[in-house]
Amino acid sequence: MLGSRRRPAFNALRRTPALTASLAAVAAFLVGGAASPGAAAAPVRPAAAAIRLEPAYQQAPFEGWGTALSWFANVTGGWPDAQRNRLADALYGAEGLGLTIARYNIGGGDHPQTAPYMRAGAAVPGHWSRPGPQAPGGWDPDDPDHWDPDADGNQRWWLKAARARGADTFEAFSNSPPYFMTDSGLVSGAVDPMHDNLRPDQYERFAAYLAGALQRVQNGTGVTFASVSPVNEPGTAYWRAGGLQEGSHWETGSQARMITALRAELDREGLRTAIAAMDETDPDMFRANWDGYGGTVRSAVGRLNTHTYGTRGRSGARDIAKGTHKPLWMSEVDLGGTVPQSFTDMSPALDLAKRITDDLTQLEPRAWVLWQAVEDYENMTPSHEDSNWGLIQTDFTPADAAGEPLRKNKKYWAMAQYTRFVRPGSRVIGTDDDHTLAAMRPGGQGTVVVHTNPTGSARTITLDLAGFRSVSSAAVQRYTTDATHDVHRETDVSTTGKRLTVTLAARSVTTLVIPGATDVDPEQARPAAGPRLLVNDHSGLALTAAPAGAGSAVVQRPPNLPDTAQQWTLTRSVPGDWSSTASYRVMNAGSGRALAVSDGEVTLLPPEPSAQQQWMLSTSGDGHHTLINSATGTLLDVTGASTSDGAPVGTYRPNTGRNQSWVFREEPAQG
Structure with missing residues (x-):
């Protein structure tokens, strides 16, 4: 088996063949499923003479910073009171990191007679009670005797401790169904890691399990969960029977069925808890899953969750969130670093800082949540993984928990540089530098x-x-x-x-x-009103109003600034709306008409206040933009990623291709 770190799959030296195959399959799906593939991503920007801050591009109010509680809470929540409170102060206290979000893991739970095989802390207790699973007819969610109303006391302690220190946002998430609902009989995954582990006849029962556990934890702690996530990293090949942690593979159709079943169960129980989905491993895989959901499933999702263990495709997840008008979280990540275990080396801290800055500027999440902030020290030592996961390392199986050291590494302090100052309610703003995060x-x-x-x-x-x-x-x-x-x-x-x-x-x-x-100086806001050329990043050609009878309302042509058919003026639909979801009317100077989507086609129409004529602009601050239609959620897109003069321009779902990326240009490009 691989080492017991949370994410060994993304260490190139320790990647499993099965995972490599699964990632290749996902990549093939992304390429094959994108009707408008783009060229390779642009290189990192060179350092500017001055780093410009752009308060006219304000993300949604930030909801906060957080951590998943598993697995460290399953261990330390039972430690002596003084010691566990020191840990809680370090994470949630005002003099610590000041986190405000906690993600609670609803454990599945293996059979009581299964020999222990998971890493320390990973066997999170289930909420079912014996003799429930062995009773005639199996476990019955409607029978109170089949539940343990006080299960998982250690994690529950952490929920209350976090709330007492100011945490105000709580999410529940599941890694696996209980063992008696699975094919393998184990909560670590199926025998075949690319096979779903939940049995086909168990969807409604698993939904009842999640809803019932949610209610019981809320009743026992006084904490209210804003959201619940039923699947976790569903597309990877890491979850296999006998692995070191709970996990389950879910095909895209299975994810959809689970989300629908859970929404129905929550509604049946009178719970307004939002469903978060699908906590995929990286934004590209998130997008592939989302593209496979139907309208009913998408409507059942209240918030979008993605992890960033892989970093490709952030703009796609960002634009899906904007186009669907749903909030987006970066709900889990951590980095072990490229150096051996160290509490003084800045390399892991700099890596973490880069991930935070890149995530917040390119993904635009409303929250940023770390994988477990407290890691097992013994497992990180040179004789084991020799790595730097977690912000604090402490032995999960200590001889004396009361005296066990709580070792903060440089990642802890680097994260404090963000969490102590970019507080909930702040609004991340644009910058034109890859190393700079700014927030009002x-x-x-x-x-x-x-x-x-x-x-x-x-x-x-x-x-x-x-x-x-x-x-x-x-x-x-x-x-x-x-x-x-x-x-x-x-x-x-x-x-x-x-x-x-x-x-x-x-x-x-x-x-x-x-x-x-x-505040914002309107005269300095970018992009300025215009007129401007809109030049496609992939083709280098400019958006142009086509003459009548051309077969397409807009095409791409070689840039020619004096040509009024290529001149476009941006007008904010709501003056003074400086949000990153502000809508614009895009007017063509030659025709006096507005860029619009009608019956699925891009067209030019007389200006009117309709969503079809409103476009949101997304950017990471590098001068390149996507244009998202407010009515359809689709992006302005050169059809087929064509580089031909006269190729039609339409819209397509977000695919991160450069044929969906545009530059506003005032002057002809310099040779």
């Missing part, structure tokens, strides 16, 4: 910038604050984590006009709190 604080209390310097030398950066209406001379606080400091308060710095220049330590994560940077 709630209530107009200024702006926070988190910048990562991964290089071995000090770096001087300049922040361009011209996009803000107001930039006062108030002192700018800065906090640094590097090889010798942990969220250390440095000497304050000051803005000069609407610019801020600061030198940052080598291999560091620095947070700048700029209280005087507030």
Whole structure:
């Protein structure tokens, strides 16, 4: 077997052949299923002379930071009171990370006579009670005697501890059905890892199990779950009978059936809990699954969840969320790092900081949730995995839990650079630098910038604050984590006009709190109204209004700025709406008509306030945009990824292709 870390599948040196095959199959599905494939992704941007912050592109209010409670809560929730409270303070306390989200794992539970085989903490108790599974007719969710109303006390302690420290958002999730609902008789997966483990006749019973467990945990803790996720990383080949943790494979149709069954059961029980789906391993696999769901299933999903163990396709998941008008979470990830176990090396911390910044700027999730923040120290030692999973490492099987050290690594402090300052209600804004995250604080209390310097030398950066209406001379606080400091308060710095220049330590994560940077200067908002060319990233050709009778309302032609058929003006549908889901009317200068979708086709219509004529603009701050139609959720797309002069332009579901990516250009491209 592979090592017992949470995600060995994504370590290239330890990838299993079965997983490689499954990922190849998913990749083939993505290529084959995309009618408009694009070219390779653009390279990382070079460092700019000044890093521009764009407050005119504000993501939805941030809901918070969190962690899954399994498996560490299953262990430490039963530790001596002083010790478990120290851990809870470190994660949820105001002087710790200040997390506000907890993901509770509804365990499936193996047969009591099954010999223990999982890693420490991973055998999360089930909520069923013997003799239920052995009773005539099997386990009956409507029989109170078939439930253990007090199951999983250790994780429940953590729910209450998190809430007592300010956590206000709770989600329940499942990795596997109980053993007696599975094909293999084990909660770790099917014998064939690409085979569903839930038996075909058990969907409704599993839905009843999830709803019943949800109710009992809520009743026992006073915590209310906002959402419940019934499947976890369903498309991978990692879940196999006898593996080291609970897991289950789900075909796309099986996911759909489970979501529908759970929604019906929740409604039957009078529970308004939203269903989150589908907690896939990475955004590309998330998109492949979502594309296979029908309208009824999509309607049953209240929130979209994806993990980012793989990072391709973030823009696709982002645009699906916008097009369906559903919230999106990055609901699980962690990184073991590329160096051996260390509590002082900055490499794992810098890797984590990059993942956070990239996720928040490219995926636009409303929450960012870590896989278990506390990891088994013994399992991370050189004699085992020799790795850096978790923010705190402590022995899950200690000789003396009361005296067991709680070892914080540099990842803990790097994450604090984000969690202590980008608080719930903040709105992440655009930047044009890959190492910079910026967010406007709630209530107009200024702006926070988190910048990562991964290089071995000090770096001087300049922040361009011209996009803000107001930039006062108030002192700018800065906090640094590097090889010798942990969220250390440095000497304050000051803005000069609407610019801020600061030198940052080598291999560091620095947070700048700029209280005087507030509001949006409409004259500086990007993209400006126009007129502009819309140039396709894949073909290099410009969106052009076609002459009457051309067979397509819009086509692509070589860029020619003076041609009014290629001139487009953007107008916000709601003046002063600076959100990243703001809608725009896109007007053609030559025809005086608006870009629209009608009967599934892109057309030009007389302007009117209809959703068919409204387009949302998505960007990661690099000057490239997708245009999402507000009525259909489809993206402006060069049909077939054509590079031909005169090729038609239509719309298509998000596929991350560069034929769906556009640049607003004022001047002809320079050779």
